[in-house]
Amino acid sequence: MNAETEPAHERIERPSMVQLFRFSAVTWNAHRVHFDRDHARAEGYPDVIVHSHLLGSFMGRLVTDWLPERSRLRELSWRNRRPAIVGDEIICRARFSDSGTAGQSRIVLEEVSRNGELIAEGLAIVDQLSIRERNPKR
Amino acid sequence: MSRLANPSPHQLEELVRKAKGASHPPVDEVLGEIVSTNTRRFAVAIGDNNPIFHQVAVARTAGYADLLAPPTFVTSVVSWQAGPESQELRADGAMADPFLGAVFPGLRLMGAGQSIRFIESPVAGMQLRRRTAFLDATLKHGRSGSFALVAVQRTFDDERTGQRVIDCREEYIVR
Numbered sequence: 558m559n560a561e562t563e564p565a566h567e568r569i570e571r572p573s574m575v576q577l578f579r580f581s582a583v584t585w586n587a588h589r590v591h592f593d594r595d596h597a598r599a600e601g602y603p604d605v606i607v608h609s610h611l612l613g614s615f616m617g618r619l620v621t622d623w624l625p626e627r628s629r630l631r632e633l634s635w636r637n638r639r640p641a642i643v644g645d646e647i648i649c650r651a652r653f654s655d656s657g658t659a660g661q662s663r664i665v666l667e668e669v670s671r672n673g674e675l676i677a678e679g680l681a682i683v684d685q686l687s688i689r690e691r692n693p694k695r
Numbered sequence: 696m697s698r699l700a701n702p703s704p705h706q707l708e709e710l711v712r713k714a715k716g717a718s719h720p721p722v723d724e725v726l727g728e729i730v731s732t733n734t735r736r737f738a739v740a741i742g743d744n745n746p747i748f749h750q751v752a753v754a755r756t757a758g759y760a761d762l763l764a765p766p767t768f769v770t771s772v773v774s775w776q777a778g779p780e781s782q783e784l785r786a787d788g789a790m791a792d793p794f795l796g797a798v799f800p801g802l803r804l805m806g807a808g809q810s811i812r813f814i815e816s817p818v819a820g821m822q823l824r825r826r827t828a829f830l831d832a833t834l835k836h837g838r839s840g841s842f843a844l845v846a847v848q849r850t851f852d853d854e855r856t857g858q859r860v861i862d863c864r865e866e867y868i869v870r
Contacts, residue, residue, distance in 0.1 A: 576742070583740045588804070593788075614766075615741070622745060
């Protein structure tokens with residue numbers, strides 16, 4: 558596979574206070590930095606911060622949205638590089654990289670701010686796909 | 696509310712040294728069933744309307760035994776059961792994790808990322824068991840000062856078959 562000739566996929570996320578609340582609720586996570594503005598400021602953030610797991614979920618969505626239904630996600634990893642704040646525009650990007658191990662493909666992931674600052678970077682490993690299969694479903 | 700004080704680099708170094716030297720027996724928990732209402736809610740919360748996470752028929756056509764959980768569902772849920780009483784949470788609302796709470800009491804926590812390996816696809820109806828083990832703590836120096844990077848391993852097994860479903864290395868920033 559040639560990463561330079563492969564299609565890339567991009568989505569823009571803008572997590573709202575309601576989205577952070579619902580993510581806290583569904584994961585039963587009461588950490589106040591995600592919903593209590595005063596507390597977040599006391600910890601030194603400008604506002605409530607986006608969950609690390611939600612940033613990872615945006616990456617997971619990017620991959621599963623992109624792949625055909627019969628493909629399988631084998632690995633997903635990400636590392637947070639700087640906090641994302643509620644309301645921030647987060648540009649999520651995926652691109653196919655060189656071949657992984659036999660029968661698998663690698664997808665390089667990143668999330669950047671409007672200013673180009675790296676928020677998180679990641680990697681997904683999926684069952685290897687033919688070029689014809691690598692089209693966004695939606 | 697006043698701004699929380701940062702521990703000094705020396706205090707952090709001492710905590711990291713203690714964490715590395717201490718014995719941390721792994722923690723085993725029965726998580727219970729992956730409930731489709733919860734996985735669907737999770738998909739809604741992350742804004743994912745992919746039908747494979749919402750319609751059993753679509754998931755089955757794609758080869759899954761039941762409704763597929765979004766990939767980060769299993770490793771994002773903090774507490775699978777009712778969870779502790781509110782007064783048993785840390786002052787910042789976080790769970791008093793056996794490693795992070797006992798070893799780094801009162802310090803600020805932030806998720807730093809995960810590495811998830813899927814051996815089986817997590818689907819509704821699966822009964823899970825989780826083991827959490829301390830891996831490492833490392834002192835780091837970043838743009839905004841010193842912090843500890845703490846790594847734990849979480850493994851998720853299918854209660855019925857005994858098969859491994861997910862391996863996850865999770866890292867936290869503690870400062």
